[in-house]
Amino acid sequence: MALLQISEPGKSQDPHNKKFYVGIDLGTTNSLVALIQNGAPNILKDKNNNELFPSVVNYSKASVTVGKPLDIEDQISFSSIKRLIGKGINDIDKDEFYSPCKYHGDDNILKFEVFDKLVTPIEISSEILRHLKNITESTLDGNIEGCVITVPAYFDDAQRQATKDAAKLCGLNTLRLLNEPTAAAIAYGLDNKEVSKVMVYDLGGGTFDVSILSLDNGVFKVLATGGDSALGGDDFDTLLADYIQNKLKIDLDIKKKYELFMYAKEIKEILTDNESVNINLDKIGIKDKELIISRVDFEKITDRLVKRTLEISEGVLSDSNLSTQDLDEIILVGGSTRMPNIKNFVKIFFNKEPLSNINPDNVVAVGASIQANIMSGNSSEELLLLDVIPLSLGIETMGELVEVIIPRNSTIPTSSSKEYTTFKDGQSAMSIHVVQGERDIVSDCRSLAKFTVNDIPPMLAGAARVRLEFQIDANGILSINATETTTGKVTSVEVKPSYGITDSDIEKMLKDSIDNAEEDIKNRHLKEAAVEGNRVILAIKSALDIDGSELLSEEEQNEISHAIENLEKKLKGSNKDNIINAIKSLENVCETYVERRMNSNIQKIMKGTDIKEYN
Amino acid sequence: MSVDFSKNYFELFELECSFQIDFDKLEKRYLSFQKKFHPDKFVNATDYEKRLSLQVTSYVNEAYETLKNDYLKSMYLLKIKGYEMDNQNSTISDPEFLMQQMQLREESEEILLTEDSKLFKNFLLNIKNLKKNCIEDFERKYNELMFDDAAKKINEMKFYISIENDLKRKK
Numbered sequence: 001m002a003l004l005q006i007s008e009p010g011k012s013q014d015p016h017n018k019k020f021y022v023g024i025d026l027g028t029t030n031s032l033v034a035l036i037q038n039g040a041p042n043i044l045k046d047k048n049n050n051e052l053f054p055s056v057v058n059y060s061k062a063s064v065t066v067g068k069p070l071d072i073e074d075q076i077s078f079s080s081i082k083r084l085i086g087k088g089i090n091d092i093d094k095d096e097f098y099s100p101c102k103y104h105g106d107d108n109i110l111k112f113e114v115f116d117k118l119v120t121p122i123e124i125s126s127e128i129l130r131h132l133k134n135i136t137e138s139t140l141d142g143n144i145e146g147c148v149i150t151v152p153a154y155f156d157d158a159q160r161q162a163t164k165d166a167a168k169l170c171g172l173n174t175l176r177l178l179n180e181p182t183a184a185a186i187a188y189g190l191d192n193k194e195v196s197k198v199m200v201y202d203l204g205g206g207t208f209d210v211s212i213l214s215l216d217n218g219v220f221k222v223l224a225t226g227g228d229s230a231l232g233g234d235d236f237d238t239l240l241a242d243y244i245q246n247k248l249k250i251d252l253d254i255k256k257k258y259e260l261f262m263y264a265k266e267i268k269e270i271l272t273d274n275e276s277v278n279i280n281l282d283k284i285g286i287k288d289k290e291l292i293i294s295r296v297d298f299e300k301i302t303d304r305l306v307k308r309t310l311e312i313s314e315g316v317l318s319d320s321n322l323s324t325q326d327l328d329e330i331i332l333v334g335g336s337t338r339m340p341n342i343k344n345f346v347k348i349f350f351n352k353e354p355l356s357n358i359n360p361d362n363v364v365a366v367g368a369s370i371q372a373n374i375m376s377g378n379s380s381e382e383l384l385l386l387d388v389i390p391l392s393l394g395i396e397t398m399g400e401l402v403e404v405i406i407p408r409n410s411t412i413p414t415s416s417s418k419e420y421t422t423f424k425d426g427q428s429a430m431s432i433h434v435v436q437g438e439r440d441i442v443s444d445c446r447s448l449a450k451f452t453v454n455d456i457p458p459m460l461a462g463a464a465r466v467r468l469e470f471q472i473d474a475n476g477i478l479s480i481n482a483t484e485t486t487t488g489k490v491t492s493v494e495v496k497p498s499y500g501i502t503d504s505d506i507e508k509m510l511k512d513s514i515d516n517a518e519e520d521i522k523n524r525h526l527k528e529a530a531v532e533g534n535r536v537i538l539a540i541k542s543a544l545d546i547d548g549s550e551l552l553s554e555e556e557q558n559e560i561s562h563a564i565e566n567l568e569k570k571l572k573g574s575n576k577d578n579i580i581n582a583i584k585s586l587e588n589v590c591e592t593y594v595e596r597r598m599n600s601n602i603q604k605i606m607k608g609t610d611i612k613e614y615n
Numbered sequence: 616m617s618v619d620f621s622k623n624y625f626e627l628f629e630l631e632c633s634f635q636i637d638f639d640k641l642e643k644r645y646l647s648f649q650k651k652f653h654p655d656k657f658v659n660a661t662d663y664e665k666r667l668s669l670q671v672t673s674y675v676n677e678a679y680e681t682l683k684n685d686y687l688k689s690m691y692l693l694k695i696k697g698y699e700m701d702n703q704n705s706t707i708s709d710p711e712f713l714m715q716q717m718q719l720r721e722e723s724e725e726i727l728l729t730e731d732s733k734l735f736k737n738f739l740l741n742i743k744n745l746k747k748n749c750i751e752d753f754e755r756k757y758n759e760l761m762f763d764d765a766a767k768k769i770n771e772m773k774f775y776i777s778i779e780n781d782l783k784r785k786k
Contacts, residue, residue, distance in 0.1 A: 146658065175658045217646060375658050384649055410680060413654060415673040473669060474654040536661055587661055598652075598667050605647050 018142025021175070021376035023183070023368025024132060024149045026125070026163070028082040029205030029232075031055050032362065033132050034369035036379070041187075041366045043359075046135050052361060053135070055082065057127045059114045066131035076100045076114050080206060081128075083229065084110060084121040085166070086159030095230060122166045130170035146175040148372040150364050153179040153211045153222045156391055156436050157448050157478050164477065171524075175375045177475040179387065181211035182220045183367030184331045188355055190215055191383055196328035197223075201313060201346060201354070203336040206232040210313045212320040219386040221409065224320035226312055233268075233336035236302045240264040240293075243301050244279065248289045259284040271295045272338050299341045306341060310349050330354040335361045386411050389476055393448075395468075396433035400442045405470050408438065412476055417469040419485065426458040430466055434478070453482045522576070529579040533571050536583055537564055540590060543597065551596045563589045623695055624678035634692065634754040641682060648675045685750050686772050689757070693769070698762050709767060716774055723778060739782055746775035 022035040022044070030052040033044040043051045058065045058077045069077045083097050089105025102113040111118040133144055151163055160177055167174045181200035185191065190198060195216050202209040209227035213220055241264040245252060252260060263284055270277045274295070281289040299306075317324065330352055332343065337360045346354050358366060373379045388409045394402040395418075405416050420430065430453040437445030456464050469481040540560065548557060567582040625632040628644040649672065650656075657668045681687040693699075719742070726738050753768035 176655060217642065375655055377659065382650065384646070384653060385655065386649060386653070411676045413669050413673045414676050415670075416677075471669065471673065474672075535659065539659070539661065587663055590661075591663060594661070594664055594667065598664075598671065601651060602648075602671070605644065605651065 018140065019145040020136065020140060020142055021369075021372040021378070022136060022144055022147050023178075023365050023370070023372045024129070024147050025180075025183075025365035025368060026082065026128065026149055026151075027055055027204065027364075028080050028207050029055060030361070031128055031132060032365045033136050034362065034365035035136075036369055036373040041369045043362050043365060044136055044139060046139060053128075053132065055079065055128050057081065057124050059119075061115055064127055066128055076112075078112075078124050081121050081124045085125050086156070086162035087121070122162050123169065125163070125166040126169040129167055129172055133170055133172055144172060146173045146372065146376060148176045148178050148368040148375065149174055150178050150180045150183050150368050152209060153181050153225045154209075154390060155476075156446055157393070157476060158436075158446070160476050164475065174475075175372060176385075177477075178368055178371055178385075179211075179220075179222060180209070180333070180364050181213055181222065181225075181331075182385065182387070183364045183371070184333050185213055185215065185220070185367070186370050186383070186385075187358055187363045187367035188329070188331060190329060191218060191220070191385075193328075197322060197326050198329045198331060199313065199317065199327050199350070200331045200333055201309070201337065202227075202333040203309060203342065204232050204334040205336070206230070206234055208232060208309055208312065210309075210316045212316060212322060218384040219411065221388050222390060223322070224316050225390070226316040226319065228308070228312060231305065231308060233265075233334075235305055236268055236336065236339070237261055237264045239301050239305070240268060240298060243297075244281075244291065244293075247291060248281070250281075250286065250289060256284065256286070267293065268298065268339070271298050272340060295340070302341075306345050309342075310345060313346075313349075324350050327352060331363070332356040333360050333363050387474065387476065388412060389414070389472055391436045391446075392438055393434065393436050393470065393472070393478065394445070396435060396442045402435055402437075402440055402442055402445055406472060412472050413474050415469060415471045417467055419465050419467050421462050421466070422456065422459065422464045423461050425461050427461070427464070428456050428458060429454050430456065432468065432480075434470075434480070448478065449480075451480070456484055457487050459486070526574060526576045526579075529576045529583070530571055533567055533579050533583050536586060537567060540564065540586070543593075547597065547600075548593075551600065552593055556593070559589050560586075560593065624681055624691060627675070627678050628682070630682070632692070632695065634688065634757060636682060636688075641679070645675065645679045648672070686769070686776060689750075689753050689765070689769050689772065692757060693762060693766060696762055698766055712767075712771060719778060723782060727782070735782070739779070742775055742779050742782070746772060746779065749775060 020035055022033050023041075025032050025034075031054075032052055034041050035044065036042070045051055046053075054067050056067060056069065056077055056079045058067075058069045058075050060070070060072060060075045069075055077100055080097060084092065087110065088108040089103070089110055092099070092103075092110070099112065104111055104113075109120060111120055112124075129149075136144055147167070149163060149167060151160055155163070163177060164174050180202065181198075184200050184202075185198055190196065193215055196214075198213045198215060200209075200211045200213065202211075207227065207229050208231040209225065211225040212223040214223050215221075238261065241257070241261045244260065244264065245257075260281075263279075263281075267277055267279060271293070276292055276294040279291045279293055281287075317327075327350060330346060330350055332346070332354050337343065337356065343354060343356060370381075371383070371385065374381055374383050389406060389412050390408060392404050392408040393406040394404040397403045403418075405418060406414055422430065432451050432453065433442070433447065434449045434451075435442055435445035436448050439445050453466055453468075456466060463486065465485040467483045467485050469483075471479050471481070473479070541564070544557070544560070548560075552560070563582075563586040567579070567586050570578045570582040573579075623632070625636070628641050630636045630641060652668050652671045652675070654665065654668050654672060657665050660668070681691050723738065726734050749768055749771045753765050753772065756762075756765040756768060
């Protein structure tokens, strides 16, 4: 139960202002959207009945489109941008990511030269999300109120933050970032189990990921994760296309080779439900070349790819200190797991029937939609997802060593504070470098942020005490506070994300992305402020109804009523700042009340009033 | 201004302030806190409530992780008794244990070089046993109110944990 939280009623009074909470699977190859409708998860279909939207962004001089590249000249297309989000220039692996244009990385932030402007992977990803948002809102005739976006379990702080920024850029409100394997486990309802160990085997179009999860009374822990970021369904198609070309002894130019590759993909899919298929290259404009390929042939050709995935899975299992018999469930995720021999091999290898009855393309989005629905307050289901931080967080100390501040696998949210002191008389600033990773040496970890604590009052060496507070939220995203404790002065901290963008960058990008910027942004801000204002009023009123008279004196109640009236008056006007100020003063007036409620709830738990529920 | 965190971790979960604790009760209270205060339950709340929810759950998580872990719990018990264990300054003054430490370190390096999995397993088991005995010693000393001796046991514990982690990592 939330304190001042209101549940969005399922039906909105205004039929033209429907609100939706959706789950988004932002994939390397394809992306999709799911939401709960009439109590069951549904995958969103566009007008043409498409469910899978290619994660490809095409820039031309005049426009940006998402999906298959248009047949026009002068077009720059980005695919697999997920491989680069939250990364720096040195992270570009040319085998994994082919850049369609020049790029550079001033200050580590990757920027592509797209015609006359520079775009970051965050903006490119944001275009995909904007596309999904537009399809959803036009198909369902309403607005997305909040979303849950899935990310790979191994994503570090920078990659998570960048994903969230991409959502913010296109105006999506991210309720939660959810780990993909966790989403798959939710989709199968495994969160209801008391204790179990689950392997999630995810073979997509271009990537292979394996995760081992432990589920313990609603606590999801990622025990280990691994994979091959350059192994996926496309590799099966390539091997099959090569085989056909060799068998029929034909020479192909690049264009024909691509057509054969696409044909091979089709053949692979046919062989999922058929024992054999007649191939006729007439289809791609080559006469008199025919061949029969059986499923057994196909499985022989691609055998080494399947074996490779099993080797990786076994390695990840042993990383988690588990053995085959410890696994309670195996979940198959990703379109490529439709190939019958994948299921067979997994079953034989791990001696367990894998779960595959939910469409493997959809399963992650389905899990995300269930979580989004629960967080919206529309569902009576109680799901508590307690995630852990995937990599340790530390700071650089003398000698380029890492001092761990928050160890990996700590349940989040979590916080930790450390005190540091000056080592020179009169020292007024301190430089801090935050890293993430499991290694002892700074250069072996990933740099997250560098910042300077300024305005330290001049004192003798060792006398000033700077307390750094690290806070990790439920999404695994870090924020930092610094205080000089002898004077109690909160010092300014400028956190500069090593691979990300700052809030002011986001604001600037927002402005750049909207034509007619000034007017639009003004209206948007006003609308946002009004929505927020109404929400706060509703929340506080419904809380007052419950325990206002119990926890507040008459005088305090009056004070709150006045603040509410004031805000209501401002909401009738059209000045954004007035509304925001009125919200702030209402919230200020309510601070004591909120604290009393929070404490009274803690007391209730400590008195054990809630314990009966669990007996 | 923030929520009242004056209660210690044991009081927070309504547990007796001792080394042995009722894990079932800890688990239940922990979950009931999380069910009520987890930030996921506050997505539509005001910023101030969001911040409080973050603070409360962070505190509860920290308390829970401390009580679940023998080493952290031991240090916390002494802290309540006024024995602050400073991580950086804790040196081991007991020459006998210092000798034993050096021997175990050497032994562990040799075993890692031989890559003999049976030797490795036995050695790891030996370390685990030493750690277990050390934890039991701590509990006894703590219950006898011999806090100086108990503090020494914590330093020993720390050594066994570090060697155990090294072995697991380098294997």
